[in-house]
Amino acid sequence: MKVRRWLLLGASLLVLSACSDSTAKNSNSTWEIVPSASMPNTTQDVPYQESLESNVPTNGQYWGTMSVLHGSSTPTAVATLVKLYSGDACYEYAEVTGQAPEDMCTNDYGVVDYPRAIVAVDENAFVSVITEEGSASWPTESYVITSLDLQKFVAEVPVDGKPNQYEYIPYPFLFMVTDGKITRAEQVWVP
Numbered sequence: 001m002k003v004r005r006w007l008l009l010g011a012s013l014l015v016l017s018a019c020s021d022s023t024a025k026n027s028n029s030t031w032e033i034v035p036s037a038s039m040p041n042t043t044q045d046v047p048y049q050e051s052l053e054s055n056v057p058t059n060g061q062y063w064g065t066m067s068v069l070h071g072s073s074t075p076t077a078v079a080t081l082v083k084l085y086s087g088d089a090c091y092e093y094a095e096v097t098g099q100a101p102e103d104m105c106t107n108d109y110g111v112v113d114y115p116r117a118i119v120a121v122d123e124n125a126f127v128s129v130i131t132e133e134g135s136a137s138w139p140t141e142s143y144v145i146t147s148l149d150l151q152k153f154v155a156e157v158p159v160d161g162k163p164n165q166y167e168y169i170p171y172p173f174l175f176m177v178t179d180g181k182i183t184r185a186e187q188v189w190v191p
Contacts, residue, residue: 029145029161034128036142037174037186039109041089044177046081048115056180057081057117065172066154066185069118077151079119079175079182083112107191121147122181129153129187132166139189150185 044060063084069076085093086109093112094104104110121127127150128142143166145159152159153168176184 029143029149029159031161031163032144033131033137033141034144036130036140037128037188039086039188039190040084040174041087043084043174045083046115046117049117057119057177059178060176062117062175062177063111063172064116064175066121066150066170068155076120077154079121079173079185081117081119081175081177082114085110085112109190119175119177119180119182121150121175121185122183123147125181125183125185127185129168130171130189132163133169135165142187147185 040061043063044058046057046062049056062081064079064081066077066079069078085105090105090108090110091101093099094101094110097104125147127145127147129145129150130139131137131141131143133139143163145153149159149162154170171187171189174184174186174188175182
């Protein structure tokens with residue numbers, strides 16, 4: 001009797017952990033609407049390395065863009081991570097580095113694009129993209145999609161299941177890096 005209870009408890013926990021594991025992964029684009037990420041004052045410094053291939057960023061938040069990396073048999077969508085300054089932090093950085101604020105801080109933000117890192121978005125990363133321009137929720141809300149769908153959008157490959165009116169626009173992203181992988185990619189609207 002006691003053994004049977006433990007077996008039932010063990011089986012129940014196994015089922016619960018299997019369910020929670022499958023929902024933790026971003027395996028299907030839900031197109032659920034969530035609040036859009038906000039632009040922070042600054043992001044993590046990208047560490048300097050001799051080559052982009054060896055430049056593994058430390059854990060933290062980075063600014064960047066998505067692009068297609070050609071050179072293999074299949075193009076791969078990757079993130080280019082850079083340092084962001086916005087608002088007062090941008091103007092202070094411009095002053096300290098001797099740059100003209102109007103050049104460095106166009107539209108109240110600026111990026112330091114060197115050093116930079118190129119990193120793939122983890123297949124299980126949380127990914128959100130800005131809703132379509134002109135919708136009632138634009139630009140304060142985003143859609144939740146998969147990493148694979150993000151790669152397809154960047155590579156200009158059709159994506160199944162997207163809302164008919166949605167068109168991907170290459171706005172920048174706020175990326176979270178954990179253990180050398182991008183675990184969160186949230187698109188941010190910029191003017």
